[in-house]
Amino acid sequence: MRFALEQACVRLGGRIVLDGLDLALARRGITVVMGLSGIGKTTLLNAMAGLVPLDGGRRRIDGRVAMVFQDARLVPWQSALDNAGFGVRALGAGKAHAREQAAAWLARTGLACEHWYKRPDALSGGMQRRVALARALAVVPDLLLMDEPFTGLDMASCTRLRDVLRQWAAERELAILCVSHDPVEAALLADRIVVLGGAPATARVDLPVSPRPADAAEAYAFAAGFMRHPEVAALLASGEEDHPV
Amino acid sequence: MAPVPRRIVFAVLGLLTLLLAWQAAFVRGGPFVMPRPADTLWRCLALVRDGALWRPVALTAAHALGGFAVGAWAGLLLGLAGGAWRDLGATLQGVSTIALGMPPIIWIVLALFWFGPQGATPVFVVAVGVAPVVFAATMAGLHDTSPALEELATAFGASWRQRLFEVRVPQLAVAVAPALATALGFSWKIALMAEVIDAGDGIGGAIATARAQLDMVDTMAWVVVALALLLGADALLALAIRPAAGRSRP
Numbered sequence: 047m048r049f050a051l052e053q054a055c056v057r058l059g060g061r062i063v064l065d066g067l068d069l070a071l072a073r074r075g076i077t078v079v080m081g082l083s084g085i086g087k088t089t090l091l092n093a094m095a096g097l098v099p100l101d102g103g104r105r106r107i108d109g110r111v112a113m114v115f116q117d118a119r120l121v122p123w124q125s126a127l128d129n130a131g132f133g134v135r136a137l138g139a140g141k142a143h144a145r146e147q148a149a150a151w152l153a154r155t156g157l158a159c160e161h162w163y164k165r166p167d168a169l170s171g172g173m174q175r176r177v178a179l180a181r182a183l184a185v186v187p188d189l190l191l192m193d194e195p196f197t198g199l200d201m202a203s204c205t206r207l208r209d210v211l212r213q214w215a216a217e218r219e220l221a222i223l224c225v226s227h228d229p230v231e232a233a234l235l236a237d238r239i240v241v242l243g244g245a246p247a248t249a250r251v252d253l254p255v256s257p258r259p260a261d262a263a264e265a266y267a268f269a270a271g272f273m274r275h276p277e278v279a280a281l282l283a284s285g286e287e288d289h290p291v
Numbered sequence: 292m293a294p295v296p297r298r299i300v301f302a303v304l305g306l307l308t309l310l311l312a313w314q315a316a317f318v319r320g321g322p323f324v325m326p327r328p329a330d331t332l333w334r335c336l337a338l339v340r341d342g343a344l345w346r347p348v349a350l351t352a353a354h355a356l357g358g359f360a361v362g363a364w365a366g367l368l369l370g371l372a373g374g375a376w377r378d379l380g381a382t383l384q385g386v387s388t389i390a391l392g393m394p395p396i397i398w399i400v401l402a403l404f405w406f407g408p409q410g411a412t413p414v415f416v417v418a419v420g421v422a423p424v425v426f427a428a429t430m431a432g433l434h435d436t437s438p439a440l441e442e443l444a445t446a447f448g449a450s451w452r453q454r455l456f457e458v459r460v461p462q463l464a465v466a467v468a469p470a471l472a473t474a475l476g477f478s479w480k481i482a483l484m485a486e487v488i489d490a491g492d493g494i495g496g497a498i499a500t501a502r503a504q505l506d507m508v509d510t511m512a513w514v515v516v517a518l519a520l521l522l523g524a525d526a527l528l529a530l531a532i533r534p535a536a537g538r539s540r541p
């Protein structure tokens with residue numbers, strides 16, 4: 047185990063959002079986090095990334111972390127290309143080298159090159175998400191944190207980005223922690239699904255996706271079985287008792 | 292369809308109406324109310340032809356742009372200093388509020404006492420009008436930094452240099468640019484006003500001289516020159532701002 051939160055407690059604005067949360071990720075593999083809105087999924091990713099301090103417990107991260115935020119969060123005055131190179135420049139690379147890396151990743155995530163010199167406000171939501179993903183992958187992270195990266199993308203784009211991620215995760219040692227609301231998408235992407243629940247939240251369900259679905263039909267079948275799991279059903283149904291509205 | 296946009300047709304119509312009203316004022320009131328428009332326009336052309344136009348235009352431009360440059364720099368530097376030291380910022384904010392509320396004409400009267408006639412009055416008055424506007428925008432720009440972009444920089448471990456030049460400075464520029472444009476717009480008007488009252492040089496000085504000599508044609512000719520200059524400067528500014536604004540909208 048290389049990336050872990052142990053008994054993590056996070057307090058935001060006086061409210062304890064996560065308490066006693068344990069999550070350990072292997073060096074490779076894709077883990078999807080599910081849970082109701084407001085349960086603490088973004089907070090969990092922020093805690094992993096070290097963007098929020100822990101009020102208790104430990105954070106063990108050994109390697110380079112990259113983040114895909116829930117909003118694309120592009121720098122409004124930079125082109126798609128320079129946005130994708132933001133992380134590479136943060137590693138100390140020059141502008142030209144950052145552009146080379148960024149271009150390679152924009153091509154891989156499928157942003158047509160006629161859009162590379164446009165600013166974010168001239169890009170569609172889906173294109174902005176590709177740029178945000180390229181920005182994260184371009185730093186060649188050991189741990190990639192993604193917050194609902196496929197929301198608002200059409201099915202073809204989702205499939206393409208999922209393939210890019212799975213292929214890249216297979217090529218090298220890379221752990222991915224990805225928030226999603228869609229059990230089918232989770233089945234298609236993940237090796238493991240964790241469901242957050244409770245207030246404060248902890249990891250309540252932790253299931254492997256095995257056997258890995260070979261096609262969409264199998265993914266739907268897995269998702270159906272997953273949703274029928276009694277605890278998953280209780281956690282993902284809207285009326286969970288101890289979750290404050 | 293005619294290739295001339297409707298908007299332009301009606302804008303020209305508005306100008307023609309104005310000219311007609313001017314002509315009517317001349318016909319009804321005589322040459323001491325308004326000079327004949329045609330005479331005035333000929334006088335303008337004469338000013339261009341004999342070169343008498345250029346020195347006052349250059350001086351007015353120097354007053355407006357010089358005052359703007361001094362005021363904008365002062366406002367920007369004070370704004371940055373006020374952003375860096377909270378107490379200094381609060382103090383300057385108090386001064387700036389008074390300066391913003393002060394009518395330019397009061398500054399002109401005071402400046403005439405301080406600098407004497409035909410001195411630095413126009414430049415000073417423009418600078419003192421521009422500085423608080425730019426100062427306020429700079430302070431505001433420094434205060435509403437985007438937490439989201441700061442978090443982005445933190446998440447990717449950006450150096451202070453990257454954070455400064457890729458996030459904070461552009462953010463400040465977006466906040467300050469509209470204030471600079473507004474300030475540049477009113478710089479011309481304040482400079483002109485100061486020149487008229489100062490009866491010094493520049494276009495305002497020429498207007499004051501013509502008025503003193505009761506030369507209506509000359510007065511209106513210089514007014515037309517001043518208007519042309521103002522509108523020209525506005526148009527140039529709009530051209531310069533438009534692409535920048537499109538680029539930097541968050």
Ligand SMILES: Nc1ncnc2c1ncn2[C@@H]1O[C@H](COP(=O)(O)OP(=O)(O)O)[C@@H](O)[C@H]1O
Pocket residue numbers: 058059060061063081082083084085086087088089090
């Ligand atoms: N900065 C903050 N201050 C106070 N409360 C916060 C803050 N950020 C998030 N929260 C609260 O923490 C809880 C978890 O938020 P979040 O992690 O964004 O949920 P999710 O991503 O699962 O939808 C929510 O109830 C939210 O209102």
Ligand SMILES: [Mg+2]
Pocket residue numbers: 087088089116193
């Ligand atoms: Mg969230």
